[in-house]
Amino acid sequence: MGLSFICLSIIFMQFAFSFIFNLTFAKFTASSVLPLCHDDERSALLEFKERHINRDLDAWKFDCRPKAASWKPEEGDADCCSWDGVHCDKNTEIINLSKLSYLNLSGTSLSGQIPSEILELSNLVSLDLSLNDGPGGRLELQKPNLANLVEKLSNLETLDLGDASIRSTMPHNLANLSSLTFVSLRNCELEELDFLLTRLKILEALVLSSNRLSLLTKATSNTTSQKFxxxxxxxxxxxxFPNLLKNQHHLVILDLSANRIHGKIPKWLLDPSMQYxxxxxxSHNLLTRxxxxxxxxxxxxxxxxxxxxxxxxxxxxxxTILYLVSNNSLTGEIPSWICNxxxxxxxxxxxxxxxxxxxxxLGNFGDELSVLDLQGNNFFGTIPDTFIKESRVGVIDLSHDLFQGRIPRSLVNCxxxxxxxxxxxxxxxxFPSWLGTLPNSNVLILRSNKFYGIIKExxxxxxxxxxxxxxxSNNRFTGKLPSKSFLCLDAMKIVNTSQLRYLQDVISPYGELSNDLIITYDYSLTMNSKGGMMTYNKIPDILTGIILSSNRFDGVIPTSIANLKGLQVLNLDNNNLQGHIPSCLGNLTNLESLDLSxxxxxxxxxQQLVELTFLEFFDVSDNYLTGPIPQGKQFATFDNTSFDGNSGLCGRPLSKGCESDEARANEDHTEGSEESLFSGAFDWKIILIGYAGGLVTGLVLGFNFSSVIVRWFLDKLGMRQIATRKKGIRRN
Structure with a gap:
């Protein structure tokens, strides 16, 4: 079974063909009793619609959106074979798509050997099998190998086998692909590539990243006839720097990052002849100047x-679109040309x-600026109040500098x-509460400054x-913790169980010619968590934290904080907070770090804090806490330092035992000794019960008998009447 689309020959069908490819792997043949539309096929089409049809289609030659608009997952429309633009039959396999010219199966989690059937698609112009690493490992080209593939697919113009396992020398017949203009063999475990550079005369794009190509440095092959x-x-x-690049005056894109190139950036690379x-x-080399x-x-x-x-x-x-020079030793001021x-x-x-x-x-770069990162320098003075108009900037990092003054109010326009x-x-x-009006504010770090005053509700x-x-943290804030403000933190109320993503700015300035061309700026931060300063070079979108340490907050912890069920880090240490540690903190079941020291x-x-089963770090040292330390679960992993400076605490892990525990232990010891003393002669429990019963009976009888004797004695001495008269006098 398979699917065939009206616009097959003119668009990339990544997800629409992924299931066909998997079926070919399994040598699956549909039987007549099976339905025409399978669930995995329907899902593939819907995913294709979501990821591709709804994209910007400027680069596509045919717009399939009108047809795809009718593809819906409702039960009444579950048969995808009836969808507009879709045709199903029982016998179509990938081998029968003889007119197919574009095949993109990039990133579809395929693994194992590429089937020989794909070599029958002799009309392929573009083949992309990159970024596949399925449950069975990497995609492989062994039988058939790369030479077989090149021999059969002689019309290829674009070939991307990135991350496939080839593990062979480069086939010389690759030079026979006279139409080939783009080759990507990144991370394919290759070494011998000199001939490739000299024989592919019309090659325009060559991606060989993540291979062992140190010999290229000394290569002196004549490549002047090529125009990479x-x-x-x-x-x-x-x-x-490879010598073969010296005469490549038509270069548009050059990526030599993450190598060990040292010394100077050569003149020929910055020559006016490199006009294209x-x-x-x-980046990530050892260059000095x-x-x-x-x-x-x-x-x-x-x-x-x-x-x-x-x-x-x-x-x-x-x-200029991107200007990235971080982590160097550059000096001087920001010159005036930045304004252009x-x-x-x-x-x-x-x-x-x-x-x-x-x-x-600085704020007048136009509508395009999305990242402004000047952290870790020696800039001083006030931050310019220049964001006077609507701005698209998503990241502003001016940390670890020497700025003074106030936060520019024009940031409200960002x-x-x-x-x-x-x-x-x-x-x-x-506290800049006015920043709360920004609808996309995700991370706010004002740590280690001179902020002061009360945070108003x-x-x-x-x-x-x-x-x-x-x-x-590390400011001069005072007053109570803002109880109502905690109720506003909706993003922290949700336990994020979605697929892990990172906060980043992604730019692909030259389209999707290659995955290597996608440039990523990852948001990063340093945060006090789990007892130390932790650096996140990438920030997971599930990370949540409230760090209010080293201020002058007083009062109690508001119970409203217990609504933040997605909270992972809560640091309130080094303040003047008082009262009890609220039991409702046990509701923060996602908490990993809690510092109240x-x-x-x-x-x-x-005791409810024992339910915090994700808690890795817990510190309540240097308070006035008393009583037994809760036992069990994560509390069994905390050492003495978590509880130091609380003279009233007792129980594990402290050496000081609790009094109730000691008394109970002594009673158990005494009872055990007496049992051993009388064992074999009497049943001590029976004797104890009998003794207790006799004692009670004796006391009752003794009391009654004593009363009779007293009355008789008083009558004999005439004292009873005297006592009665005295009582009457007192009553009167």
Whole structure:
């Protein structure tokens, strides 16, 4: 069984064909008793519609959206064979799709040997089997091998076998593919590639990333007749710039990232003859400087991050889109040319030795800027109040600098802002509750500044409803914890069980020519969690935390915090909080780190906290807590340091036992001794019961008998009448 589409020959059918490919693997043949439309086929079509049909189709030659609009999962329309644009039969297999020209099975979790049937698709112009690593391991080309595939598919123009296991020398017949313009063999366990560079005369794009190509450094092959437009040699163990690139004046994209290239960036790479070069990625190498000054960069996107570059910032052209130079040793101020970058999307200058005042034009890059990252430098002065119009910026990281003054109120115009980190500066201001009006605010870090005053409760509407992480630690905030504000943190009320994703900004400036061209800026932060400063180079979208440590908050922990069932990190240490630790904290069943140390809490530790089964770190040291420490589950993993400085606490893991436990132990010991003493002679329990019964009876009889004797004695002495008269006098 299979599916065939009207627009098969002109669009990529990744998910629509994935099940056909799997069926071919299994040598499955449909029988006449099976329904025409299988559940997996229906799901594949719906997923294809969601991921592809609804995308921007500018690059597609045919628009299938009108047909796909009728594809619905309702029961009454469950037979996908009746959907518009879909045809089913019982015998169609991938081998019978003889006119197929485009086949994209990238990222469909396939594994094992590629079936020989695919070699019968002689009309294929584009074949993409990349990014497959299914339950059975990587996709393999053994039988048939790469040479067989090249021999049969002689019309290929685009071939992407990225991440497939080839493990062979490169077949020489690859040079016979006269129409081949794009080859991606990244991470295919290849070594011998010199001939490929010299024989594929019309090749325009070559992606060989994540292979062992150190020999390319010394290659002196004559490649002047070739006109490469895209060369990807990421993670290839290169130590120098390959000589074969020297005469490639038609290069548009060059990726040499994540190698071990050291020394200077050569002049020929920055020569005006490289007029077509638009994207240059030299990140994660050992480069120290540029071989010419002043440095004027060609192109639109530059990534020089994570090297050892020194000197001033290299000058980019006005049409620059990405400017990434983080983690170097660059010095000086931000020059005035920064104001001319009107098309800039990402400006990342973090972790250098830059200094000076920020230019006033910083917020006027136009509508394109999405990432502004200047953290880890020596910038000082006030943050310019320049976001005077609606801005698309999603990330602003100005942490670990020397900024003073107040937070610029113009940030309220950044309606797309998700991430704001102003931590570790000298900013003096009250809590910016007005930032809560930003609809996408996800991370707010104001740690280690001079913020002061009371955090006021919201008057009417809730704010910060999408906030996942807030860090206000090491400031001078005072007053009560804002009880109503906790009720507004809707994103922290949900336990996120969806597929793990990371907070990031993804840019593909040259479309989807190759997965290597997708540039990712990952949001990152450092947060006090689980007893230390933890660095997240990538922030999972499920991470939630409230860090209010080292301030001057007082009063009790509001019970409203118990509604935040998705909360993972709660740090309230080093404040003046008091009262009992509320038992409702046991409702925070997703909590992994809880720090309440160095406060004035009193009373017992609530037994309900034992239910926090994900709790890895717990600290209530240096308070005034008393009574037994709860036992069992996660509490069995905490050591003495979690409870130090509370003289009234007792029980494990402390060496101080609880009095009730000691008394109970002594009673057990005494009873055991007496049992052994009388065992074999009497049943001590029976004797004890008899003794107790006799004692009670004797007391009752003794009391009655004594009363009779007293009355007789008084009568004889005439004292009874005297006593009676005295009682009457007192009553009168």
């Amino acid at each position: 437009q895209y060369v990807g040699l990421r993670s290839c163990n290169l130590t120098e 070069l638009n994207a240059l990625n030299l 540029f071989d010419q000054h002043p440095v004027v960069l060609p192109g639109k996107t530059f990534d020089f991050s994570s090297n050892n570059l020194q000197g001033p910032l290299p000058v980019p052209p006005p049409e 970058l009107n098309t800039l999307k990402n400006l990342v200058l973090s972790h250098n030795r830059l200094s000076g005042l920020l230019p006033q034009c 309606s797309k802002l998700e991430f704001l980190d102003l931590g570790n500066n000298q900013i003096s201001d009250t 919201p008057r009417t509407d809730c704010r910060f409803s999408k906030l996942h992480i807030i860090d206000l 160095n406060n004035r809490f009193s009373g017992q530790i609530a």
